[in-house]
Every structure is written in C-alpha cells, then in structure tokens.
Amino acid sequence: xxxxxxxxxxxxxxxxxxxxxxxxxxxxxxxxxxxxxxxxxxxxxxxxxxxxxxxxxxxxxxxxxxxxxxxxxxxxxxxxxxxxxxxxxxxxxxxxxxxxxxxxxxxxxxxxxxxxxxxxxxxxxxxxxxxxxxxxxxxxxxxxxxxxxxxxxxxxxxxxxxxxxxxxxxxxxxxxxxxxxxxxxxxxxxxxxxxxxxxxxxxxxxxxxxxxxxxxxxxxxxxxxxxxxxxxxxxxxxxxxxxxxxxxxxxxxxx
Numbered sequence: 001x002x003x004x005x006x007x008x009x010x011x012x013x014x015x016x017x018x019x020x021x022x023x024x025x026x027x028x029x030x031x032x033x034x035x036x037x038x039x040x041x042x043x044x045x046x047x048x049x050x051x052x053x054x055x056x057x058x059x060x061x062x063x064x065x066x067x068x069x070x071x072x073x074x075x076x077x078x079x080x081x082x083x084x085x086x087x088x089x090x091x092x093x094x095x096x097x098x099x100x101x102x103x104x105x106x107x108x109x110x111x112x113x114x115x116x117x118x119x120x121x122x123x124x125x126x127x128x129x130x131x132x133x134x135x136x137x138x139x140x141x142x143x144x145x146x147x148x149x150x151x152x153x154x155x156x157x158x159x160x161x162x163x164x165x166x167x168x169x170x171x172x173x174x175x176x177x178x179x180x181x182x183x184x185x186x187x188x189x190x191x192x193x194x195x196x197x198x199x200x201x202x203x204x205x206x207x208x209x210x211x212x213x214x215x216x217x218x219x220x221x222x223x224x225x226x227x228x229x230x231x232x233x234x235x236x237x238x239x240x241x242x243x244x245x246x247x248x249x250x251x252x253x254x255x
Contacts, residue, residue, distance in 0.1 A: 026071055027245055028085035028214065030195075030229040033092045033132055034099040037234045041129045046234050048098045055106040057238050058084055065108030067149030069188045072212055072224065086110040087214060087229060089153060089191055090123060093133040096142055104146065112148050113191035113214070114140055116178035117155030125157040125193075137182045144183055151189030152176050152210075159194050160201040168200060173208040188212065197226055 032044035034051055046054075058065060065086035066074075074080025086103075088095055091114030103110055118124075120136040135143070144150050154160065154171040155178070163171060172190065179187045188211045192201060195216025202225050205213045211224070218226035230244050 025228060026075060026080075026083075026085055028068060028071070028087060028227060028229040029065075029232045030214075030216065031086065031088045031099075031232055032090055033094055034088075034102075035092070035094040035132070039130050040234070042126065043233050043235075046232065046236075048102060050234050050236075051099065052102050052105075053238075054232065054236065054241060055102060055108055057241055058108070059106055065103065065106070065110060067109045067111040068151070068212060068214065068227070069111070069149050070109060085229075087191065088112050090157070091115055091118075091135045091140065091153065092123075093135050093139060096135065096139050100143060100146060100148070103148075110148055111151050111189060112140075112143055113151045113153035113189070114179070115153050115155060115157055116175050116182060118157070119182075123157075140179075140182055144185075149189065150179060150183055150187065151191055151214075152179055152187055153191045154193050157193045159196055160192060160204070161196045161198045165200075168204050169208075172201075172204040172210075176208055176210065189214065192216075195229075197221060202226060 031046060034048055035045055037045035037047050055065060063082055063084050066083045068085045068087060071080055071083045071085045074083055086108060088099060088110060091112060095112055114135060118134050121134050122131045123134065140150055152175040155175045156171065158167065158171050160168055160171060176187050190205050190210045190213040192213060192215050197215040197218055202221060205225055212227060213225045214227045214229055216229055216231070218228055236244070
C-alpha cells in the first residue's frame with residue numbers, strides 16, 4: 001500500500017471540492033553534469049552531443065522539456081500531456097556553458113536544483129571521480145534570467161535520512177531562505193540529495209513551505225513531496241528513452 005507524502009492538513013481538499021484522483025506519474029528526467037564524460041565513475045555526466053540528441057528526440061515526438069513547477073501547474077489544469085520534466089541536480093557550472101544553450105535551441109525549460117551552501121565550490125561529496133566546479137550566485141541568477149526554475153538541493157548535499165533534526169531543518173529550511181536572497185523570488189521545489197527520502201525528510205520539506213519535492217526511489221512514499229524521477233545518462237539512446245517512457249512509474253496521488 002502506498003503511503004502518501006501529502007498526508008496532513010496541507011493535503012486536505014478545500015471546502016466544497018473533492019480530492020483529486022490519482023493520476024499517471026509525470027515523466028521527470030534526472031540529469032546532473034553536462035560535459036565530457038570520459039571520467040565518470042558515477043555515470044552522472046552526459047555529453048553535450050548526447051543531450052542535444054535526447055532533446056531532439058523529445059521534440060520530434062511532440063514533447064517539450066519543462067521545469068517541474070510548470071509541469072505540475074499544467075497537470076493541475078488538466079493539461080501538460082506534452083510536457084516532460086527536465087531536472088539538473090547539484091548546480092554544476094557546466095549547466096550554463098553546455099546545457100543552457102541546448103535547452104534554448106530546442107525551446108525547452110528545466111529545473112536546476114542547486115546547493116546555496118556551496119556556491120562557487122565543487123562536488124566535494126563525491127569521493128571518486130573528477131572535481132567539478134559548481135555555479136556561483138551570479139551563474140544561478142543567469143540561469144534564472146533565462147527562464148530556468150531554480151530549486152533547492154539542500155545546503156551542502158547531505159543525506160537527509162541520516163541527518164539529526166537540527167541538520168535536517170537547516171538543510172531544508174535555510175537553503176530555501178538562502179536561495180530567496182540570491183534570486184529575490186520564491187523557491188517552490190526541493191530535491192532530496194542522493195534521491196533518498198523518508199517521512200522525516202518529507203515533513204521537513206512540507207514545514208519549510210515547498211510545494212513539491214523530487215526523489216529518485218521514494219519507496220512507499222507518494223505524492224508531490226516525493227516525486228519519482230528517471231535517471232538519464234550518456235548511454236540513453238533513442239530506443240532506451242522510448243523504453244523508459246513506456247515503463248513510466250506507478251500512479252501518483254495529487255498530480
């Protein structure tokens with residue numbers, strides 16, 4: 001039995017309305033770095049050429065990449081069947097240099113999940129593989145100015161399922177406040193580091209005021225605060241993308 005991540009007063013329907021039915025899960029793709037992938041032990045990197053072909057594959061099928069907030073808003077209106085969520089985790093500097101021009105070329109939007117506690121730093125949480133620079137505050141603002149949705153990936157890329165209560169609150173709540181300061185606008189989305197989520201993490205995200213959150217394998221959790229995503233990497237050619245779309249995950253309540 002699925003346990004909804006939307007439990008509690010915030011999930012209750014408004015007076016005089018009925019609860020939305022459970023619908024098919026939106027297709028949300030998970031990317032990370034867009035760069036040379038010759039040294040990529042975690043398989044988190046896709047080359048610019050491969051991303052170009054993947055976005056072209058979407059567009060030839062009448063699909064368009066979009067940020068998650070845009071996708072969920074369209075689904076709430078009963079629309080958005082032609083939208084695919086595109087997410088980029090960690091806020092690598094190569095997003096601006098390599099991914100952003102390709103998104104622009106193909107007319108796609110995206111959500112970029114960043115780490116405001118590591119602005120201008122590097123991926124120090126990865127013990128193996130190359131050091132990759134992360135976006136500065138200026139780079140994040142540049143992406144936002146071009147229509148990219150900015151979401152939080154926590155402050156410093158901590159596994160929230162292993163964090164104590166104080167660290168959990170800081171990573172979730174303080175990262176949203178820090179991004180508000182950087183952007184001057186509200187922040188709607190959160191992405192659980194390593195894709196790992198449990199009820200404590202969901203509660204912290206809800207309490208911090210986010211309207212949605214992305215995971216990887218949400219287990220028994222479901223709903224807009226535990227959205228599943230599909231990893232897309234360098235090996236994903238057209239036929240693999242087609243298969244991943246056909247094998248879309250279980251229904252999700254509220255979307």
